Amino acid sequence: MKIERVCIPKFENVSLNERLEFPREEINETPDFFADYRDNLLQCAKDRLDLARWLTWEVQTNEIEKESATGLRYASKMYAAFLKLAEHPEQDITFKILDLPEVTWNGLGMLEDGRAHPSQWLDAYFLAVITRDSESMDSLANFPVEIMKQSATKAGPVSYKLVEVFQAFHHRQDNYPSLLNQCMKMAVDQGNDWALGIAMGYLETFAALTTDIGFDFNETLAKNIQLQEKYWINASGPDTVPVESFLPLQLLGMACMWRDMGNTVTVESDSLPRFLIEGTYF
Structure with missing residues (x-):
């Protein structure tokens, strides 16, 4: 089942090499300045995520795949560290992220600055x-949603409920199916483009992954890859590249879970790099 991407960036305006140059420079400079990165930790992770997203437009050599996978490994650790700081703002915590210099930070001011949003948790x-x-999955699965709600930056009720759904599945809670159904109903009730196009797509695909609700996983994944690309194209507007659609983390993560459960991912898409689904570099 081959899914072609609809949005083709205009590389004649800004070349792919130019798109890749900035995140690569930022990544190269990270070890020298990492001790000062507490407030920029999320941006540091996003630079690596952006690099991986643009690399999906490169010819997928072993070197390109390894560069993408390496960036995502660092990004995962950075996101988890960032939210750990927000969870324990007054506590000094020491982090050793792969081969970066060891740092000790606290999270003072993060919640007041709106730095613990459900979208960050989902990514x-x-x-x-x-x-x-x-390790990061377990840490994030234990992040209290109530602390997230204390952040100065607020989200809609569906966003917080999504976190609860994924945490409940992670912990194999008995109330996971009811939370899943509640969240689907809340998404319909919220009724905006994000709730129906993004949140419902996550929920449908996750339901196909984890329940016997009757959804075929690969068909549901293929449908939502296309619907979510359409959402990001519309949300980004005519003059902005819908970068989020190049590597849809939640749907890609579910494809990885499906594969790791011993199933076959039959959907082929440049947005779902096979080496990431297979876990080749992990």
Whole structure:
């Protein structure tokens, strides 16, 4: 089942090499300045995520695949560290992220600055799924949603409920099916483009992955890859590249889970790199 991407960036305006140059420069500079990165930790992770997203437009050599996978490994650890700081703002915590210099930070001011949003958690958790980073998955699965709600930046009720759904499945809670159904109903009731196009797509695909609700996983995945690309194209507008659609973390993470459960992912898409689904570099 081959899914072609609809959005083709205009590389005649800004070349692919130019798109890749900035995140590569930022990544090269990270070790020298990492001690000062507490407030930029999320951006540091996003630089690596952006690099991986643009690399999906490169010819997928072993070198390109390894560069993408390596960036995502760092990004996963950075997202998890960022949210750990927000969870324990007054506590000094020491982090050793792969080969970066060891740092000790606290999270003072993060909640007041709106730095613990459900969208960040959703990206963080599924980055951990993709990179098979069980340590970060466990840490994020225990992040209290009530603390997230204390952040100055607020989200709609569906966003918080999504976090609860994925945490409940992670912990194999008995109430997971009821939370899944509640969240689907809340998405319909919320009724905006994000709730129906993004949140419902996550929920449908996750339901196909984890329940016997009757959805075929690969068909549901293929449908939502296309619907979510359409959403990001519309949300980005005519003059902005819908970068989020190049590597849809949540759907890609679910494809990884499906494969790791011993099933076959039959959907082929440049947005679902096979080496990430297979966990080749993890």
